Every structure is written in structure tokens, then in C-alpha cells.
Amino acid sequence: MPRFLSRISLPFILKRLLIAIPTLFVVITVAFFMMRAAPGSPFSNDRRLEPAVEAQILAVYGHDRPLHEQYLTYLGDVARGDFGPSLRNKDKTVSELIGEGLPVSATIGGLAMFFAFVVGGGLGIISGLKQNSAVDYGLMGVATLGISIPSYVVGPVAALVFGVWIPIFAPGGLDLGRMTPYTITLPVITLSLYYIAGISRIMRGSMIEAMRSNHIRTARSKGVPEREIILKHALPIAVLPLVSYIGPASVGVVTGSLVIERVFSLPGIGSFFIDGALNRDYTLVMGVVILFATLILLMNLVADVLYAILDPRVKY
Amino acid sequence: MRNKNGLLSASLAALALSLAACGGGSEVSPDTLRRGISANPDSVDPHKVSSQWENIVIGDMFIGLFTDGADATPVLGMAESYEISEDGRTWTFELKDANWSDGEPVTASDFEFAFRRILTPSTASQYASMLFLIENAEEFYGGEVEADQLGVEAVDDDTLVINLEYPAPYLPGILKHYVSFPVPEHAIEEFGDDWTDPENIVVNGPYRLEQFRTGDFLRSVVNPEWEGVEDLCFTEVIYFPYDDLDAVERYIQTGRLDMNNSFDGQRTDELRERFPGWVRTAPALITTYYSINTELEIFEDTRVRNALAMALDRDFMVNEVLTAGYEPAYSLIPPGTANYTEDGAQVYWADMSQEDRMVEARRLLEDAGFGPDNPLEFEYTYRSTDDNPRVAPAVQASWLEIADWVRPEILQKETQVQYALLRQGDFQIGDGAWVADFNDPKNFLFLLQSNAGPMNYGRYNNPEYDALVEAADNERDLDVRAQMLEEAEQMMLDDMPVIPMWYQVTKNLVDPTLTGFVDNADDVHRSRYICREG
Numbered sequence: 001m002p003r004f005l006s007r008i009s010l011p012f013i014l015k016r017l018l019i020a021i022p023t024l025f026v027v028i029t030v031a032f033f034m035m036r037a038a039p040g041s042p043f044s045n046d047r048r049l050e051p052a053v054e055a056q057i058l059a060v061y062g063h064d065r066p067l068h069e070q071y072l073t074y075l076g077d078v079a080r081g082d083f084g085p086s087l088r089n090k091d092k093t094v095s096e097l098i099g100e101g102l103p104v105s106a107t108i109g110g111l112a113m114f115f116a117f118v119v120g121g122g123l124g125i126i127s128g129l130k131q132n133s134a135v136d137y138g139l140m141g142v143a144t145l146g147i148s149i150p151s152y153v154v155g156p157v158a159a160l161v162f163g164v165w166i167p168i169f170a171p172g173g174l175d176l177g178r179m180t181p182y183t184i185t186l187p188v189i190t191l192s193l194y195y196i197a198g199i200s201r202i203m204r205g206s207m208i209e210a211m212r213s214n215h216i217r218t219a220r221s222k223g224v225p226e227r228e229i230i231l232k233h234a235l236p237i238a239v240l241p242l243v244s245y246i247g248p249a250s251v252g253v254v255t256g257s258l259v260i261e262r263v264f265s266l267p268g269i270g271s272f273f274i275d276g277a278l279n280r281d282y283t284l285v286m287g288v289v290i291l292f293a294t295l296i297l298l299m300n301l302v303a304d305v306l307y308a309i310l311d312p313r314v315k316y
Numbered sequence: 317m318r319n320k321n322g323l324l325s326a327s328l329a330a331l332a333l334s335l336a337a338c339g340g341g342s343e344v345s346p347d348t349l350r351r352g353i354s355a356n357p358d359s360v361d362p363h364k365v366s367s368q369w370e371n372i373v374i375g376d377m378f379i380g381l382f383t384d385g386a387d388a389t390p391v392l393g394m395a396e397s398y399e400i401s402e403d404g405r406t407w408t409f410e411l412k413d414a415n416w417s418d419g420e421p422v423t424a425s426d427f428e429f430a431f432r433r434i435l436t437p438s439t440a441s442q443y444a445s446m447l448f449l450i451e452n453a454e455e456f457y458g459g460e461v462e463a464d465q466l467g468v469e470a471v472d473d474d475t476l477v478i479n480l481e482y483p484a485p486y487l488p489g490i491l492k493h494y495v496s497f498p499v500p501e502h503a504i505e506e507f508g509d510d511w512t513d514p515e516n517i518v519v520n521g522p523y524r525l526e527q528f529r530t531g532d533f534l535r536s537v538v539n540p541e542w543e544g545v546e547d548l549c550f551t552e553v554i555y556f557p558y559d560d561l562d563a564v565e566r567y568i569q570t571g572r573l574d575m576n577n578s579f580d581g582q583r584t585d586e587l588r589e590r591f592p593g594w595v596r597t598a599p600a601l602i603t604t605y606y607s608i609n610t611e612l613e614i615f616e617d618t619r620v621r622n623a624l625a626m627a628l629d630r631d632f633m634v635n636e637v638l639t640a641g642y643e644p645a646y647s648l649i650p651p652g653t654a655n656y657t658e659d660g661a662q663v664y665w666a667d668m669s670q671e672d673r674m675v676e677a678r679r680l681l682e683d684a685g686f687g688p689d690n691p692l693e694f695e696y697t698y699r700s701t702d703d704n705p706r707v708a709p710a711v712q713a714s715w716l717e718i719a720d721w722v723r724p725e726i727l728q729k730e731t732q733v734q735y736a737l738l739r740q741g742d743f744q745i746g747d748g749a750w751v752a753d754f755n756d757p758k759n760f761l762f763l764l765q766s767n768a769g770p771m772n773y774g775r776y777n778n779p780e781y782d783a784l785v786e787a788a789d790n791e792r793d794l795d796v797r798a799q800m801l802e803e804a805e806q807m808m809l810d811d812m813p814v815i816p817m818w819y820q821v822t823k824n825l826v827d828p829t830l831t832g833f834v835d836n837a838d839d840v841h842r843s844r845y846i847c848r849e850g
Binding site: 038040052089090100160163173264271272 | 358359360364438440441444445448457512513527531535556560567569730732733769770771
């Protein structure tokens with residue numbers, strides 16, 4: 001077994017997974033009652049219902065029963081893996097909807113993360129190595145812009161410039177359900193910009209710190225070539241803070257997708273979540289909340305495990 | 317160092333290359349009609365929907381006894397002919413020879429089945445009440461009578477009889493509405509709730525659903541069994557639920573949409589310039605009105621209600637704040653409503669100038685006992701969507717102008733929440749709108765009948781008004797009926813339980829190279845009438 005694997009403790013992972021269950025339970029409970037506390041119902045909109053009709057509809061969906069009963073029923077269903085029917089999208093269940101939307105969101109989110117780490121990491125390394133040079137200032141200036149301009153501004157502008165004026169990419173939407181580079185490049189880049197900026201700043205800082213550390217000075221004094229110093233001795237240390245950034249960043253990509261999917265008319269779970277919240281589609285919102293919470297817990301666990309693999313000092 | 321840079325630029329180059337290689341969208345066939353429908357359909361089951369955007373999709377798939385003409389007037393659909401009994405309560409329809417898309421014949425029993433299904437509570441149709449004019453429909457819905465007592469009967473395969481509670485001259489308007497569409501009994505029995513899945517769905521209209529990706533698109537293709545299949549200009553119709561109007565403009569500019577059923581009314585002029593010939597508006601059967609909670613003590617006095625109503629400077633709001641084309645409203649029923657009198661009813665102060673109205677409003681309030689020592693304090697809530705947030709400050713300003721002891725507070729509510737509060741009667745003065753479901757005055761006046769329950773937001777209760785509207789229901793002579801309805805509306809307007817604000821317009825963007833799109837108040841435009849020039 002490779003040495004680094006031995007640093008992962010199975011009991012640790014099991015413990016974390018077990019802690020995830022009560023966490024999820026709390027998330028479900030809070031979300032359930034918050035959702036129900038909001039005024040309005042999935043069956044009300046501009047259309048006014050006759051009282052008799054409304055009562056019947058509530059009964060059909062079990063919404064005429066006391067809230068705590070509905071809550072217990074829902075918990076039972078979720079425990080069996082049944083998220084129930086969507087209250088608004090009447091032809092589909094929540095699981096079917098997530099099945100339709102998740103591939104889109106996951107592809108765009110995953111690509112954006114990958115892109116952000118490659119580009120952001122690269123830029124950060126360059127900046128860190130050329131600290132206080134014109135290149136450094138230039139890159140960090142751009143990075144600061146990237147952090148400060150929200151994606152609901154960047155998105156429409158990017159769509160206008162690269163989708164309409166210089167039409168090299170789609171101005172939004174998918175190609176009848178197909179994800180092609182033509183359709184998803186703009187959303188992926190827009191989503192990744194913020195993280196490119198954040199990652200490059202983190203990478204720059206940790207690179208500068210690593211290059212100043214004692215073991216690098218020792219290596220230099222022993223005459224190790226600069227390239228080898230950077231690749232073998234500085235990078236592995238400098239990259240550590242990025243790993244701990246994976247957790248929060250993946251959360252950000254998930255929530256960021258809410259905006260991006262809206263701006264680019266993408267049928268991902270982020271769009272479903274917003275529509276669901278506005279329409280009081282309780283089951284759909286709950287399903288997405290549970291999915292998001294699970295993903296976030298998992299990504300944090302993955303980050304911790306990666307950390308243990310990369311940093312010999314960390315033991316669980 | 318160089319190595320690192322090299323790696324990075326190589327990967328970027330590779331990415332760029334792969335993107336360039338796949339660049340360009342797929343070509344769209346000229347036989348495809350692409351319609352923006354502004355929101356995702358809840359369902360394609362005619363019994364489970366309640367919105368206009370769903371009607372766009374569903375109306376291309378199903379045809380009722382009546383159907384929409386190009387201008388949305390009711391024309392014969394599945395019915396070949398019909399007869400109305402002497403008392404106007406029994407309608408007998410002879411059906412055409414027509415088939416479902418799977419080759420099964422469309423029979424009278426499909427209609428009977430459909431009416432029973434939508435009126436069965438477990439179907440959970442939000443629109444069931446629209447059919448309560450059918451004999452025993454309400455009782456059947458309430459579980460008081462059996463299905464065989466419902467006033468819809470398939471006499472044989474080709475003959476359907478509908479009995480009504482009262483003569484309703486607007487029945488064809490209801491029979492072309494999706495609440496009255498037939499549904500395939502054989503397919504629903506076979507597939508249950510999954511009958512609307514694209515692989516199972518069976519239709520009797522020109523297009524059949526082929527794909528339904530939530531929040532992305534729906535695609536329908538020609539139904540070869542449709543009687544007019546040869547005349548269809550498009551072999552497929554794709555519906556896009558785009559709700560972001562900026563995005564819609566981008567899609568139009570890049571040639572990805574042929575039509576869209578809405579646009580930002582504030583930008584009408586700009587859109588006319590950017591997309592010449594695309595902007596289409598027409599008077600719609602939609603009235604925006606503010607409900608006054610008549611159960612509150614301060615609003616009990618009709619003088620107070622009229623004063624607040626007349627103070628609002630509608631001309632300013634309509635011309636300076638709202639969508640181009642909106643008209644100031646001085647009645648609840650919009651002009652152009654069928655089966656109504658020529659001029660309709662009007663608030664008694666409609667002919668006064670705005671200055672005079674202000675003076676009169678102040679006088680009325682003073683008469684009602686308000687003044688510096690007894691200020692009129694109230695709250696106005698409005699919906700967060702559309703033009704409503706923009707117009708709210710103008711509404712407040714108008715009221716403030718009456719006198720400094722008139723103290724309105726304005727409060728924005730999420731649209732969903734606003735309607736919930738209105739229904740619960742938990743408001744003082746509240747903004748809302750009504751879109752007619754069928755073209756008849758009754759569709760507006762019933763909102764203020766005391767038995768309308770939560771739909772009568774302000775809980776207006778006038779037995780004389782109720783009696784008049786009910787009497788009109790039983791009147792066979794259309795002219796007499798119209799007179800009675802006008803009298804009822806006038807009575808209601810004098811009481812001013814609702815403040816009519818403006819009549820809305822339809823807002824469509826339509827490629828000028830398309831023919832067959834006819835502006836109409838119902839805002840229904842079936843794909844089968846639309847063609848592309850050249």
C-alpha cells in the first residue's frame with residue numbers, strides 16, 4: 001500500500017459519515033419548517049381557487065393534515081429514498097427532476113472547478129514567483145476585479161459580447177438538451193472567474209511563503225536547480241491551502257450555479273431550486289436542499305482526506 | 317519556470333482548440349417553429365394546468381368540441397354541428413370522424429370521460445370550478461351525486477349531450493378552453509399518471525409531444541392522424557420556457573426564437589427599434605384593480621372608497637410609468653368583452669378632470685369625518701413583479717396629494733404572498749389583476765359575488781348585486797342579459813369595493829416573416845395557423 005494511503009484513517013471517515021446523518025436531519029428539519037412558514041402554497045398563484053376545490057387539492061396531497069404529521073411522513077419517505085412527486089411539475093417526481101438537472105449542473109460546476117484550479121493555480125504560481133513585478137500587479141489586479149464583479153453582471157455581458165456581438169458561443173440555452181462546448185463554455189468560464197480570482201490569490205500567497213521557507217533556503221544552498229526547487233519542494237507545500245479551499249469552493253460553485261443557470265437559461269438544479277422556492281414547490285425544494293447538503297458534506301470530507309494525503313503532518 | 321508556463325499555455329491552447337472545433341450551433345430547419353413561452357409548464361395534462369403558457373403547448377395537442385380560430389374566436393373543433401334546446405340549457409353535439417394519434421377513434425365517451433375526470437377531486441384540477449355551470453358538476457365534485465348524474469352524456473359514439481345549470485351563451489368559449497379538452501380514456505387506463513410521458517401520450521390535435529425537458533424545452537411533432545395535416549406549415553414546434561427577458565432578446569437577435577409571448581413593456585419603444593416589426597400588442601381581457609378590504613371600519617363608507625379611487629392619477633401612471641398601450645380603467649370589465657353592452661358601466665366620476673377629482677376626493681373624505689384631527693391612515697400592498705413596484709410610489713403620491721392627513725403606507729409583497737394575503741382577506745388595500753378565462757362579463761362580475769369566498773378579496777357583500785348577477789345567469793335574451801350585467805356592474809362600481817386601475821395589453825414578439833399570427837384579446841395563437849413566408 002502506498003505510504004500516503006496509510007495516513008487515511010478508516011474510522012475517521014466512518015465517523016465523519018455518521019456525523020453527517022444528524023447534520024442532514026437538522027438541515028431537513030429546518031428547511032421543512034422554514035419552507036412551510038413562508039406564506040403562499042404550491043397551489044396558489046394568480047389563479048384563484050374555489051374554496052371547495054382548494055380543500056380537495058390539499059387533501060389529495062395530504063396537506064390538510066397537521067404539519068408535524070406531514071413532517072414525519074416526509075422524513076419516512078426520505079429515509080426510504082423517496083423524495084415524492086413535485087408539487088408543481090405534475091408530470092414528474094422530484095427524483096426525475098434531479099435526474100434531469102443534476103448532469104447539467106454537475107458538468108458545468110465540475111468543469112468550472114477544474115478550470116478554476118488549473119488557471120487560478122497557474123496564475124497564482126506565476127504571480128508568487130514574480131512577486132511585486134508588473135506581471136504580479138497586473139494579474140492580481142485582474143483577480144481583484146474577478147472577485148468584485150458578481151456573476152449576474154459578468155454573465156449577461158459575456159453572453160452579449162461573445163454570444164451576440166462576436167457570436168463564437170451560444171448566447172444561452174443548450175442545444176436542444178445537448179451540452180456542447182458551444183453552449184457551455186460561457187457559463188463554465190463565468191462561473192469559474194470568481195474562483196480563478198480567489199484561487200490565484202491564495203496560491204500566490206502560499207507560493208511566496210513556501211519560497212521563503214527554511215527547507216527551500218537549504219535546497220538552494222545545496223545548489224539544487226531552481227526548477228526542481230519549485231516543482232519538488234515548494235509546490236507540494238504551497239498547494240495545501242488550496243485543498244482546504246475545495247470544500248468552500250464547491251459549495252460556492254453549487255450556489256453560484258443558481259445565478260449562472262438563470263442567466264444562461266440552463267436547465268440545472270439551480271434553476272429548479274429557484275423556481276421551486278418561488279412556486280412553493282415544497283418537495284422539489286426539499287429534494288434539492290438535501291442534495292446540496294449531502295454534496296457539501298461529501299466535498300468537505302473529500303477535502304479533509306486529500307489534506308491528509310498531501311500533508312504528512314496531518315493525522316486523524 | 318518555463319516548463320510550468322508551457323504546461324499552462326498548452327492546456328489552454330488545447331481547450332481553445334477543442335472549443336473551436338465544436339463551435340457553431342446546430343442548424344435549425346425552416347420547418348421548425350420556435351416559440352418562447354416564458355415559463356415551464358407544470359404539466360401537459362389539460363386537467364392539471366392553470367396557466368397561459370401551458371395552454372400554448374397543450375392547445376397544439378388537443379382539440380375540444382370548439383377550438384380557437386386564428387383570432388381565437390370559438391369555431392367548431394371536434395364537433396361537426398350542435399343544437400341548443402329551447403330553454404338554452406341543453407346542448408347536443410354531433411362529433412366529426414376523427415382519430416387519436418394512435419389511430420383509435422375519438423368518441424363522445426372520450427369527452428364524457430374527460431369531464432368526469434377533471435371534476436373528480438383526486439385529479440386535483442385547479443380549474444374544475446370553471447365547469448360548475450354544467451348540471452350537477454358542483455355536486456359531483458363535492459361527492460353528493462354519482463357520475464351518471466353529471467350533465468354530460470355520451471348518447472352514442474358520435475353524440476354528446478351537455479346539460480347546464482343555467483343558459484350560458486358563453487359556453488363555446490369554455491368548450492374551446494383546455495378544461496374541456498377530451499383526453500384519451502384508453503391511454504389513461506393503460507398508463508395511469510404516466511400517460512403524459514412523451515412515449516405514451518396520445519393526442520387528437522395537430523402536434524404530439526415528443527420531448528419534455530424541464531426548464532429547457534418541449535418539442536412536439538406533427539400528428540399524422542390530424543385532419544389538417546397537409547395544411548400545417550411546420551413539422552415540429554419547440555417551446556422554450558425562457559423567463560429572462562434579456563436572454564430572450566439575445567436569442568431573438570441571434571435568430572434562435574421565432575416568437576415570444578412576453579416582453580418588457582417599459583422597453584417597448586426600444587424593442588420596436590431593435591426588432592422592426594416584431595412588437596405586437598392588442599387590448600387584452602386583463603384588468604389591474606386594487607381591492608379594498610370592505611370589512612375594515614375605515615373603508616365601510618363608500619365615500620371613502622370612491623375618494624381613494626378617484627384620487628389616483630391614472631393618466632400619469634399609464635403614460636409615464638407603465639407598459640406602452642395600457643389604458644386607464646374606469647370599470648372592471650375591459651372594453652371589447654363579448655356579450656356585453658356597447659359602452660358598459662363606468663365609475664360616476666370618470667368624466668371629471670384630475671384636478672376636480674382631487675377636490676372632490678378631499679370633500680368626500682371630510683364629509684366622512686376625516687381631517688387633521690382624524691387622519692386617514694392605511695396600508696397599500698402591491699406585487700413585486702411586473703410594472704407594479706414602479707407604479708406604487710405614484711399611487712402613494714396621488715393619495716398624499718389629497719390632503720396631508722391622508723397617510724398611506726406602501727408595502728411590497730412577493731407576488732405569491734400578495735395573492736395569499738388577498739385571499740385570506742389580510743390586507744387593507746391590495747393590488748392584483750384578473751385575466752379572463754373566457755370572454756364574457758360574468759368572468760369578471762363573479763369575482764364580487766358574496767359566494768365567491770376567498771376570490772372576493774375585499775369581501776364585498778351586496779345582496780342586490782348578487783341577485784342581479786344570478787338573474788342574468790338565467791336570462792336567455794343576450795341583449796337583456798347584457799343590460800342586467802351592466803346594471804350590476806354599475807351598482808358595484810358605485811359602491812367601489814375594487815378600484816379599477818388599467819386594462820392591460822397582450823405583449824408578443826413575433827418574427828415579421830411569420831404569417832397567420834392574429835392579435836386578439838384572448839392572446840391565443842395556435843401554431844397550426846402560423847406559417848413562414850417564402
